[in-house]
Amino acid sequence: MNNRKNEKVTRTNSPHLKRFYYTLDQAIEKPFNWSQLGRLLQYVKPYSKKLLPAAILAMLISTLVRLIVPILIGKVAIDLAIQKQDTNLLVQLVVGVAILYLISYVANSLRIKWVNVLGQNVIYDLRTHLFSHVQRLSHRFFDSKSAGSILVRIMNDINSLQELFTNGIINLLMDIVTLLGIIVILFVLSPKLALAIMVILPVMFFISTKLRRNIRRSWQDVRIQQSRLNSHLNESIQGIRITQSFSQEKENTEYFNGINTDNFEAWRNATKRSAMFRPFVELSNAVGTVILISYGAWLIILGPTNGGIEVGTFVSFAFYLGMFWEPISRLGQMYNQLLMAMASSERIFEFLDEQPNVEEQTNAIELKDMKGHIEFEKVQFSYDDNRIALHEISLEMKSGETIALVGHTGSGKSTIANLISRFYDPTKGVVKIDGQDLKGVTIDSLRQQISVVLQDTFIFSGTIMENIRFGRPSATDEEVIEAAKVVGADEFIQRMGDGYETEVEERGNILSAGERQLLSFARALLADPRILILDEATSSIDTETEVKIQHALKTLLKGRTAIMIAHRLSTIREADHIYVLDHGRIIEQGNHRQLMDQQGEYFDLVKTQFEMLDAM
Missing domain, CATH: 1.20.1560.10 (ABC transporter type 1, transmembrane domain)
Structure with a gap:
């Protein structure tokens, strides 16, 4: 902050700002653009x-x-x-x-x-x-x-x-x-x-x-x-x-x-x-x-x-x-x-004139009746030229399975989720869903069948009803209320002054972190996706709310391919398959019992978590 405060005094000596003003001069010297x-x-x-x-x-x-x-x-x-x-x-x-x-x-x-x-x-x-x-x-x-x-x-x-x-x-x-x-x-x-x-x-x-x-x-x-x-x-x-x-x-x-x-x-x-x-x-x-x-x-x-x-x-x-x-x-x-x-x-x-880095091919097809079978074939990805986020990884997520991605911060977990939603395209390799290369399908048909619940969920200005309905604008009031009941959000909504018509402020500031997260689960459930991505979605939820979420997840995940990025053992131990990542590489995989028996990186992560809980 102090550096910022002095920027006006020292800006001409800053290499970054010199480049800024040099770029400005270059732009100004251009002739009138007819x-x-x-x-x-x-x-x-x-x-x-x-x-x-x-x-x-x-x-x-x-x-x-x-x-x-x-x-x-x-x-x-x-x-x-x-x-x-x-x-x-x-x-x-x-x-x-x-x-x-x-x-x-x-x-x-x-x-x-x-x-x-x-x-x-x-x-x-x-x-x-x-x-x-x-x-x-x-x-x-x-x-x-x-x-x-x-x-x-x-x-x-x-x-x-x-x-x-x-x-x-x-x-x-x-x-x-x-x-x-x-x-x-x-x-x-x-x-x-x-x-x-x-x-x-x-x-x-x-x-x-x-x-x-x-x-x-x-x-x-x-x-x-x-x-x-x-x-x-x-x-x-x-x-x-x-x-x-x-x-x-x-x-x-x-x-x-x-x-x-x-x-x-x-x-x-x-x-x-x-x-x-x-x-x-x-x-x-x-x-x-x-x-x-x-x-x-x-x-x-x-x-x-x-x-x-x-x-x-x-x-x-x-x-x-x-x-x-x-x-x-x-x-x-x-x-x-x-x-x-x-x-x-x-x-x-x-x-x-800015073109999307993720371009839709002119002959792209609609991905209809998605089953949710995901494959990564030697996928490599970089956010920039300086660091590789994923190193030619190959993995498979079968339709209807719950997959957990674990690892330290920066290991590549969220990158995998971003590639599945095609927010980015891989630098090398292929990402497939139901055997179809994602580059060959329309972006809307892909994302309409995927729901993402993030750690820091976004609540729009408007009513609670409108925020949940954002997942599927054509949904009826009864369907919105039913989705909220399934994930356990109906209880706190009914306690609010106007119920589902309660106006929430920008970013949902009148709601607690747990309440905002429950709304995001209701929004995701209402969208009825074939693939559900939970990116640290339970990290900001208290123990009481987590019990509700665990119960809701059984309904939410049923018949869907789910990718869960989490550190909490209670969230991932029931996963069908767990991938352990480190610096963009898969170092271990299997279910909870198999990985515990290996006593490797996953075992150490679980052990560390229990030690932290005991210390508390």
């Missing part, structure tokens, strides 16, 4: 037949009105109606402009409505796609990613795209149409004056181009700092009991302040750089106005007959000049918005 923008726009495609065309049409109508009105005011109102004192024409013009503005109001209202519906639908689809994809990723992915970093992608990064899809795309089109329309109209009205005003554009383009790289860099840094902040928040909240137990609140707060400061500085830097663009545009507007007044006044003095302009043309130019810099300013903001979206989309597509 193909990535194309991928984002693919999410708009389902709405491109109705919502998008309707929004574009409304945008074109309102833009057309904006472009027409200055001409009507300058050329018609001033040069014709006022100079010739034509009152009827002036009244007609006022009524016409009022009608045009009413049409523009309706068009803008519809545009805002339609683009917001479009944007929210796109964000909904993108978030759903990302969440669904993450759920299908292999365990290796979650081994290397923190929950906080995943949460940032699904929530913050997608939220940052919301403005792009709700307003950005349509506003971009509207500003481009407005700019092109203004340029054409200005050159039609007076090529000389238009050319004089446009002379500032190349300088503006050159300077704004220089700003883009720094702006993009700063927003990418914001996303990375947010990810670090959220990761730490998630870790701190989940580990709050440990933090308080060791009185480390102050140290944890100091470390959080360091990360929060980095996040604050990243936002401040990004905002400061982005804010430079608008004042620059306003400065350009000021220069353009000076040119308009000085050169435009001289052209008015010359008059139309000498190559000059009329007063109405000058007024129209003034209107268009004000309108001209406005879309340019918005385009600058749009570019900043686009850079933010690209920084977020890079992180979103990083996850979407």
